[in-house]
Amino acid sequence: MAQDNAPEYSTKGMPFRRLGNSGLRVPLFSLGGWLTLGGSVKGDPVKDIIKTAWDNGINTFDCAESYAGGQSEIEIGRVIKELGFRRSDLVVTTKIFWGTREGPNASGLSRKHIIEGTKESLERLQMDYVDVIFAHRADHSVPVEEVVRAFNFVIEKGWAFYWGTSECSNAYALTLTPTADIANKLGLIAPIAEQCEHHMLKRERAEREYAPLYINYNMGTTVFSALAGGFLTGKYNEGIPEGSRLDVEQEEQFKKKALWLKSPDGQKQVEKIRKLTELAERDLGCKVSHLALAWVARNPNTSTIILGASRPEQIVDNLKALEVIPKLTPDVLQRIEEILENKPDSWPTWGRPALDPISRLKVL
Numbered sequence: 001m002a003q004d005n006a007p008e009y010s011t012k013g014m015p016f017r018r019l020g021n022s023g024l025r026v027p028l029f030s031l032g033g034w035l036t037l038g039g040s041v042k043g044d045p046v047k048d049i050i051k052t053a054w055d056n057g058i059n060t061f062d063c064a065e066s067y068a069g070g071q072s073e074i075e076i077g078r079v080i081k082e083l084g085f086r087r088s089d090l091v092v093t094t095k096i097f098w099g100t101r102e103g104p105n106a107s108g109l110s111r112k113h114i115i116e117g118t119k120e121s122l123e124r125l126q127m128d129y130v131d132v133i134f135a136h137r138a139d140h141s142v143p144v145e146e147v148v149r150a151f152n153f154v155i156e157k158g159w160a161f162y163w164g165t166s167e168c169s170n171a172y173a174l175t176l177t178p179t180a181d182i183a184n185k186l187g188l189i190a191p192i193a194e195q196c197e198h199h200m201l202k203r204e205r206a207e208r209e210y211a212p213l214y215i216n217y218n219m220g221t222t223v224f225s226a227l228a229g230g231f232l233t234g235k236y237n238e239g240i241p242e243g244s245r246l247d248v249e250q251e252e253q254f255k256k257k258a259l260w261l262k263s264p265d266g267q268k269q270v271e272k273i274r275k276l277t278e279l280a281e282r283d284l285g286c287k288v289s290h291l292a293l294a295w296v297a298r299n300p301n302t303s304t305i306i307l308g309a310s311r312p313e314q315i316v317d318n319l320k321a322l323e324v325i326p327k328l329t330p331d332v333l334q335r336i337e338e339i340l341e342n343k344p345d346s347w348p349t350w351g352r353p354a355l356d357p358i359s360r361l362k363v364l
Contacts, residue, residue, distance in 0.1 A: 007054075009089040014057030015322070019303045020192035021218035022162055024131065026091055028297055029319060030060035032224060032306035035245075037063070038072035041310050047079045052312035054083070056319055060091040062195075062222065062306050064136055065121050066098035077125035087127065093222070094121050095166055095195070097136030109139035114150040118159050133160040134195055138168050144179050145186075152188045164222070166195035180217050193303060195222040200232060200276070200292055200340055201269055208344035210301075220303030223296055229257065232292035234277045236261060237270055275339045284332070286324050293321035295336065298328050 016025040031053040033039075037046050050061070061080070063072045073094060080090065096117040099107040107113060118133060133154060135147065151163040165179075183190035194213065198206035198221065206221060213219040227233055230245050240246045246258040260266045273288065280291040296305055309315045337343055346354075 006084050006086040006089075009054070009059055009086070010057065012055070012057035013322075017303050018220070019132065019162070019222070020164070020220035022192045024091065024162060024192075026060050026222075026304040027058055028302075028304060028322070029058060029293075030062060030091075030222070030304045030306050031058050031315070032308055033061070033063040033067050033072035033076055034224065034308060035067075036308055036310045037067075038070075038075035039068035042071075042075065045311075046075045047082065048312050049309050049315065050076070050079045051083060052315050053307075053309075054085070056315060058307075058315070059089055060093070060304060062093045062224075063125075064095035064098075064134075065100060065117055065124075066095075066136070070100040070120075070124050073121055073124035077127060081126055091131045092125065092127065093132040093134065094125070094130050095134040095136035096121070097139070109135055109142045109147045109150070111146050111150040111153070114147070115153065118154050122159060129158055130160050132162045132164055132193070134164045134166045134193075135191075136166050138165070145182055148179060148183050148186070148188055148190075151191075152183075155189055162192050163189065164191045164193035164195060167197065168194060190217065191219070193220045193222055195224060195306075197225045198223045198296055198299075198302070199226050199228045200295060200336075201228050201272075201342070203342060204344050206301075207299075208347075211347075214301045219301075221301055222304050222306060223302055224306045224308075226293055226296045226305050226307075227289055228292075229254070231269070231273060232276075233289040234273060234287070237274055237277065272339055272341075276336070279332075279335060279339070284324060284327050286320065287317075289318065290321040290324045291336075293318060294324035294328055297321065297325055298333075 011027075015028040017028060018024065019026045031050065037049065041049065053061075061076055063076050065073065067073070096114055097107060097109065099113065099117060100120070105112050122128065122130070133151065135151070139147070154160050155163065180190040194210060196206050196210070206223070210219070210221070230236065235241055235244055236246065240258060240261065246254055246261065261270070276291060277288040280286050280288045284291060293305060296302055307315060307318050
C-alpha cells in the first residue's frame with residue numbers, strides 16, 4: 001500500500017469519540033458495506049463512495065466476511081489500496097460468524113472458524129490487520145471461554161487490535177457480563193463495543209438491555225440501520241416507491257418489512273414518521289433523516305453510526321445531521337418522545353427507592 005505520496009487525511013470537522021472503553025478514536029459517522037459495497041454497488045462507484053466519505057472526514061470502514069459472500073471485503077480492500085490511503089490513517093472493522101462457504105466448521109464462533117475466518121478476511125481485504133474484529137452474532141454452541149481465548153489469539157497475532165460483539169440477543173447480552181469477567185479473570189482482553197441496530201423505532205435493546213454494559217464496562221456501540229432501513233427518511237410515508245430498498249431487495253427480511261408496512265402497526269409507525277417529518281422541516285429546518293441520525297448521535301453510548309450508501313451524494317446529505325445535533329434541546333427531545341411513545345421502561349426497583357441518577361453504581 002502506497003505510503004510516501006499518500007493523500008493526507010483531514011477530519012474536516014468530523015467529531016471523534018472513543019470506541020467503548022478503548023483508546024481508539026472513531027468518527028461519529030463511519031461507512032459500512034452491508035447490502036451496497038460489493039453487493040448492489042461494484043467497481044468504480046465503490047471508489048467514488050469511499051473517496052467521498054474520506055473527503056468528508058470519514059476514515060472508518062465496516063464490513064464482514066459474509067457481506068455479499070466476501071465481495072464487500074474484496075471491494076473495500078481493493079479501493080483502499082488503489083486510493084493509496086495510509087493504513088495508519090484508517091480504522092477498518094470486520095465481523096466473523098457466517099463465513100463464505102458451507103460446512104460444519106465454516107461458520108460460527110469456534111476457535112477454528114474465528115482464526116481461519118480472520119485470516120481469510122485479511123486476504124480479501126489485502127491487509128495485515130483490521131482495527132476491530134466483531135463476533136457477528138452469538139454462538140450458544142461454543143463455550144464463552146473458547147470465544148474469548150480465540151479472539152485474544154487473533155489480537156496476540158496482530159491480526160486485530162480490539163474485538164467486540166454484534167447484535168447479541170437478550171439472553172446473550174446477559175452473558176456479555178461473564179464474557180468480560182472471564183477475560184478479566186484470565187488476564188485477557190474483553191470486548192470493547194457492541195454493534196447493534198438502534199433507531200427511533202427500535203430502542204429496547206440498545207437503551208435498556210445494554211444499559212448495564214455501558215455502566216459496568218464502558219462498552220460503546222457502533223450503530224447500524226440508524227434510519228430503520230430507510231423508513232426514517234420519509235420515503236415510505238406514502239407507500240413503497242419504485243426503486244426503493246423494499247421494492248428491489250430480495251432478502252426475506254425486506255419482503256417481510258414490505259408486508260408489515262401495509263399492516264395497521266406499520267401504518268401507525270408511518271404516522272409517527274409523518275409527525276417527525278413535520279417537526280424536522282418546520283422547527284429544525286432539516287430532513288427527517290437528519291433528525292433521526294442526530295437523535296442516535298446524541299446518545300452518549302453511541303461511539304459511531306455506520307452509514308450505508310449506494311451513491312456518494314447520500315453520504316454528503318447524511319452528514320448534515322451534524323448540524324442538527326446542537327438543535328436537540330431538552331424541549332425538542334421531549335416533543336420527539338411524545339411522538340414516538342416508545343421510550344423503554346427503566347428496570348423495576350420492586351418498591352425500593354430509585355438510585356441517584358448521577359450514581360455510577362453497578363445496576364446488575
